[in-house]
Each structure stands twice: as structure tokens, then as C-alpha cells.
Amino acid sequence: MSYHVKLFAIVFGVVAVLLVSNVAHSAFETFRQLRVVEADRDQWQRPSEVIQALDLKTGDVVADVGCGSGYFTLKLSPSVGPRGRVIAEDIRRLPLVFLWLRAAARRDHNINVMVGADTDPHLPARVNAVLISNTYHEFTDPHSVLVHVYNSLVAGGRLVIIDREPKLSKTPAISLGDHEISAEAVASDLRATNFDLVSKQHNFVPQDSYGETWWLITARRP
Numbered sequence: 001m002s003y004h005v006k007l008f009a010i011v012f013g014v015v016a017v018l019l020v021s022n023v024a025h026s027a028f029e030t031f032r033q034l035r036v037v038e039a040d041r042d043q044w045q046r047p048s049e050v051i052q053a054l055d056l057k058t059g060d061v062v063a064d065v066g067c068g069s070g071y072f073t074l075k076l077s078p079s080v081g082p083r084g085r086v087i088a089e090d091i092r093r094l095p096l097v098f099l100w101l102r103a104a105a106r107r108d109h110n111i112n113v114m115v116g117a118d119t120d121p122h123l124p125a126r127v128n129a130v131l132i133s134n135t136y137h138e139f140t141d142p143h144s145v146l147v148h149v150y151n152s153l154v155a156g157g158r159l160v161i162i163d164r165e166p167k168l169s170k171t172p173a174i175s176l177g178d179h180e181i182s183a184e185a186v187a188s189d190l191r192a193t194n195f196d197l198v199s200k201q202h203n204f205v206p207q208d209s210y211g212e213t214w215w216l217i218t219a220r221r222p
Contacts, residue, residue, distance in 0.1 A: 034098070038071055044208045047075050050133070053160045053199075053218045056080055060128040063087040065121045065149070066135025070099035070111075076131070077108040087123060089116045119144035123152035132161045137181040146193040153221040159195060161186055162204065165213045183215040195219040 041047075050072070056062055058081040064073045067088040076086045088103075088111055090096050096113045103111040116122050119141045123130070130149050139145050149159060166180040183200055190197060198218040205214035 034069055034102075040209055041071060044205055045071075046205060047072065049204075050131070050160060050162060050216065051075060051079055053216065054079075054129040054131060054158055056084075056129055059083045061085045061087065061124075061126065062129045062131065063089060063121070063123050063127050063149075063152070065089050065116070065123075065130055065132045065145075066091075066138065067095075067099065068092075068134075069095045070102055072131055072133055073099060073111060074102060074106065074108065077103075077106075077111055080110065082110055084110055086111045087114055087127070088112065089114045089121045089123065091116050091118060120148045121145065123148065125152060126154050127152045127157060128154055129158045129160070132159070132163075134163060134179075136161050136163050136186055137179055142186075142189050143193065146189060146195070150193055150195065150221055155221060157221050158198070159190075159219045159221075160216065161190075161219075162214055162216045165202070165215050167212075180212075183217060186217055190217070190219045194222070196222050 054062060054076075056076070056079045060080045061084060062076050062080055064070075064076060064086065067073045067090050070088060073086055073088040080086060086108075088096070088099055093115060096115065099111075100113045103113070114122060118139075130153065132149075136142065153159065163186070164180045166182055183202055187197060187200060196219060198220055199216075200218075201216045203213060204216035205212075207213060
């Protein structure tokens with residue numbers, strides 16, 4: 001082996017080690033930040049009550065639409081048991097990678113990670129319940145998403161939506177910010193998609209860590 005080939009092999013090896021080390025460090029730091037953020041979120045999000053609104057039973061199929069890195073997905077897993085299934089859907093691939101790694105580390109084998117589309121989460125038929133948390137305000141075509149969710153649910157299947165209320169709006173039909181939407185606007189969308197409204201809680205979370213108010217809506221497919 002020539003000197004230049006040996007030198008190239010050494011340099012390549014060093015670069016590879018540095019890249020792997022950097023990726024591993026970044027991943028470790030991301031997991032650490034997730035634990036911190038989720039621990040804070042546990043203090044105000046009322047996750048057990050959100051899951052209770054889904055009315056899940058052992059063996060059910062539940063979908064977490066817009067699941068991100070899996071805050072609710074990982075909590076839903078024990079709710080449906082090993083014979084149930086949690087469909088973790090998002091249009092962003094990187095958070096799904098972190099969720100897949102977290103689920104594998106916890107041996108939550110009933111979690112299925114799925115990449116969806118802007119207007120269609122690609123849910124299977126006969127889903128018992130769907131959760132949309134902190135995501136509805138991001139939808140570019142909420143009607144299309146709701147139609148697909150409606151069609152995927154079994155008769156009597158529940159849809160729970162939780163999101164932030166606009167702070168200064170007196171107009172219920174629109175959101176004032178990129179990350180807010182009124183409960184009235186979502187309720188109107190649900191009625192237009194033939195969902196039955198079960199309940200609407202305007203001050204479900206009176207104040208989160210950023211001073212925001214969250215509402216929670218429970219609906220069902222007739």
C-alpha cells in the first residue's frame with residue numbers, strides 16, 4: 001500500500017470517527033433536552049386527562065396525528081396494551097426518527113411510526129381513537145385532514161383535539177398567530193365534517209409555562 005493510500009485511509013478514518021462522535025453527541029443532547037421539556041410539560045399539560053378523554057381500552061388502535069418526538073405517543077402505548085396499536089404520524093421525518101429510537105429503547109413494540117402528508121395522515125381503517133395535540137393550527141387544509149380522520153374511525157370512535165387559544169382575538173373564526181387557533185373555529189370545522197361534539201373545555205390548561213391558555217375538544221364519529 002502506497003504512502004498516499006495509507007494517508008488517505010488514516011484521514012478518512014479520523015473524519016469518520018469525528019462525524020460519528022458529533023452525531024452521537026447531538027443525539028444525546030437532543031434526548032436530554034426532550035426529557036427536560038417533557039418533564040416541564042407534565043406539570044401543566046394534564047396528559048392523563050387528555051388520554052382519558054380518548055376512552056381507550058386494551059387492544060384498541062389509537063393514532064397520534066402530528067406526534068412530533070412522541071410526548072403523547074409514549075404515554076398512549078401502555079393505555080392500549082401489547083395487543084393494541086399506537087400509530088405515530090407526522091409529516092416531519094427527523095422527529096419520527098427520535099421517536100422510533102425512544103420507542104425501541106423502551107421496548108414499546110405496539111408503536112408504529114408513519115410519515116403522513118399535509119392533507120392526509122394516511123391512517124388505516126378501523127381506528128378507535130385519534131389525538132391531535134398542538135398540531136391543528138399547523139394544518140394547511142384542516143377539512144381534508146378531518147375527512148380522512150373521520151373515514152378512518154370506527155362508528156363511535158373518538159377524536160380529541162387540544163391546542164392553544166388566541167390571546168387577544170375577539171373574532172372566533174381565525175387565529176391571530178402561527179401557533180394558535182380558537183376552539184370555536186375548530187368546533188365549526190368538526191361540525192362541517194359531520195363529527196358530533198362531545199365536549200368543549202375552553203380553559204383546559206389555564207396557563208402553561210409560557211402563559212398560554214389551551215382548550216380541549218372531544219368529538220366522535222356517529
